[in-house]
Amino acid sequence: MAPAIAARLSHGFSLQLQSDGSIAASLGDYSVNLGRFSEPALNRAQDLVTGLPLESFAGRSVLAREVDALVRRLARHGLLEYRLSAPRGRQDLVVIEPQLADYWPQRAKLGNRDLVVLSRFAYLRRRGSEMVLESPRAGALFRIGDPAIAATLAALSQPRKISTLDRAASSMLHLLELLLDCRILLKLDAKDGHGLRLDEGDGHLVLWDFHDLVFHTRSTEGRQANPVGAAYTYAGVVPPLPAVRPSWPGRRIDLRKFSGPEPNCPFATLLRERHSTRDFDDHNPITLGELAQFLETTARVLSEWKSDPHVDGAPEVAYSTRPYPSAGSAYELELYLTVINCEGLARGLYHYDAGSHALVAINASPEQLQAQAMAAQFAMDAPGQPQILITIAARFGRISWKYSAIAYSLILKDVGTLLQTFYLAATDMGLGGCAIGTTNIDLFAKITELEFHVEGPVGQFALGRGRTPLVSS
Ligand SMILES: Cc1cc2nc3c(=O)[nH]c(=O)nc-3n(C[C@H](O)[C@H](O)[C@H](O)COP(=O)(O)O)c2cc1C
DSSP states (O other): OOOEEEEEEOTTOEEEEOTTSEEEEEETTEEEEEEEOOHHHHHHHGGGGTOEEGGGGOSOSHHHHHHHHHHHHHHHTTOEEEEEEOTTOOSOSEEEEEOSTTOOOOOOOOOTTOEEEEOTTOEEEEETTEEEEEOTTOSEEEEEOOHHHHHHHHHTTSOEEGGGSOOSSHHHHHHHHHHHHTTSEEEEOTTTOOSOGGGSSOHHHHTOOHHHHHHHHHSSBSSOOSOOSOOOTTTTTSOOOOSSOOOOSSOOOOTHHHHOSSOOSHHHHHHHHOOBOOOBOTTSOOBHHHHHHHHHHHTOOOEEEEOOHHHHSOOOOEEEEOSSOOGGGOOOEEEEEEESSBBTBOSEEEEEETTTTEEEEEOOOHHHHHHHHHHHHHHHTOSSOOSEEEEEEEEHHHHHTTOSSSHHHHHHHHHHHHHHHHHHHHHHTTOEEEEESOOBHHHHHHHHOOOTTTEEEEEEEEEEOBOOOOOOO
């Protein structure tokens, strides 16, 4: 008998019928309204506390469709996990924790003759007192409840035919099909597949090192379910480090005697005046002319050139020169502008073509633009939306083609140089801006239809005309 996949409410949540007839999922004071459903649907859904088999609402009856709608709504709010258990078994063999908002357990069919291997991005690790199987490419992570399953997974470090695997429990095949759908497992071409780097995905994926793709997906929003941002998780365990490092005890040379009391040059003044602006004047927005000047000053391609292949034996590569420094002159960073309020430029998403100094419109729905703008406002804890949100995206392969192991860290350093360039240019022009530390890489991928490992956000900058502070009398 086949094992069952059942949807289960995230730990501690319960479902309640509200006085207005709607259903809410709640945990303590926290409550998520799910809309109106019938009482029979709510009664059925109570099984979500222990696990409601997906098959039980896969039919076409009115009740099944209603339960399906309720369960999918819970899934989109990130309130579900899925358990895989042996038929009538009480033990969770595996629990699936969605990492993408639209994850739904699907089985990609496998037959006895199929050759499979673990993805080189898959990893098994201890989390608390559990063993979890993860991959930055997967829409979900898998909590492994049975050590025998971990042993079978370990055997899949080499390509194996399904028929040769220990499938004593048919749940293993179910699990492998779920893993294949999540790209934690690969199906290889029986003729020439060896599970090597080139067999997995496209040329862009070939260039990613394991640690870089894990870092990218786990340090941004959109492809992981962990909380992101200032959570002060260990504040009660470890005190904060001091704002300024305590001095070393050695001999001191007091530099104030040499540098004078205050620096006195335009550049030093610009550095001192630079600050983050989170509150923008919506009655007096940035103009298209100012935006053009800002982009010209900070990001325009100044010249293009080619490396000399005879000098260091490296292949000939095309390069460009731009106003900010970039590791290896790669200039892998691209600017995508979410224009919310700019005089002379319609609301929308634009790519800055740095080579020809032009903005190119990209189709994006009003809801997607709103989602980007609201996330930026939230990240800045700002009273309103920025006038322009610049998403700095990386063409990852442009830099990883040359550098292994340090590629992603170089990209982040390049983002730092560009952010300071933006800050200084904005200050010099009498505009305001603020760096934003987190970005939703899944939202960007959906808007642009660019796969997240090909080109995606690595930083953001809010730009506009700052509101003049009220002078108190
Ligand atoms: C990499 C980076 C990420 C930042 N992320 C945020 C952010 O998400 N939200 C925010 O309000 N400010 C953000 N800031 C702005 C800092 O909070 C700010 O630079 C710092 O408080 C110093 O203030 P100042 O810029 O006004 O001198 C970020 C700055 C940098 C350099």
